[in-house]
Amino acid sequence: GAGVSQSPSNKVTEKGKDVELRCDPISGHTALYWYRQSLGQGLEFLIYFQGNSAPDKSGLPSDRFSAERTGGSVSTLTIQRTQQEDSAVYLCASSLRGQLTQPQHFGDGTRLSIL
Amino acid sequence: SQKIEQNSEALNIQEGKTATLTCNYTNYSPAYLQWYRQDPGRGPVFLLLIRENEKEKRKERLKVTFDTTLKQSLFHITASQPADSATYLCAPSTGKLIFGQGTTLQVKP
Numbered sequence: 001g002a003g004v005s006q007s008p009s010n011k012v013t014e015k016g017k018d019v020e021l022r023c024d025p026i027s028g029h030t031a032l033y034w035y036r037q038s039l040g041q042g043l044e045f046l047i048y049f050q051g052n053s054a055p056d057k058s059g060l061p062s063d064r065f066s067a068e069r070t071g072g073s074v075s076t077l078t079i080q081r082t083q084q085e086d087s088a089v090y091l092c093a094s095s096l097r098g099q100l101t102q103p104q105h106f107g108d109g110t111r112l113s114i115l
Numbered sequence: 116s117q118k119i120e121q122n123s124e125a126l127n128i129q130e131g132k133t134a135t136l137t138c139n140y141t142n143y144s145p146a147y148l149q150w151y152r153q154d155p156g157r158g159p160v161f162l163l164l165i166r167e168n169e170k171e172k173r174k175e176r177l178k179v180t181f182d183t184t185l186k187q188s189l190f191h192i193t194a195s196q197p198a199d200s201a202t203y204l205c206a207p208s209t210g211k212l213i214f215g216q217g218t219t220l221q222v223k224p
Binding site: 040043093103106108 | 119146147149158159160161164166204209210211213214216217
């Protein structure tokens, strides 16, 4: 079946521009996560959506970062006024429910490069 | 603060040998620990989950141990193959998954 889909796979933009990254989770998965992975680093948690509950935004690094999840399915991560330090791979994952015993299914990420 | 340590140096082993990867954590007590595999340019793929009351978990050639006293998990791949070459991430969890930076395994034919 279809896995987690992310688009675009690569994005190059100039410093100061806004970018939108999209995640299409596995159908029926109620939990959705965004992570950031810098070169040679682990996954840094950004934000977590679970059903209709208020999202856990505790990992967002600044107010330039925001995310929404419409209709409990597709999610968009927006970075405003991009900076060079925002360059990284942004990974999205979904799980059947938001329980820690559930495996997370990851997309292949969006590689973001800020010039 | 919560901290996870995985060996940042790549592990190089010969095909057929057992690979052992280490995951140490400090300043928290996770109830579960997950292991993932990540290939270059791809997202992580779930391998195994072990609970705090389980000492060991096996799946085919994979074995994971969880020692809550030592605050350590070991991940073993027996009869390793070149196709096992990848980066392996551990993720001890309490409240949310926290990922280590991963250890890269290179299995040479």
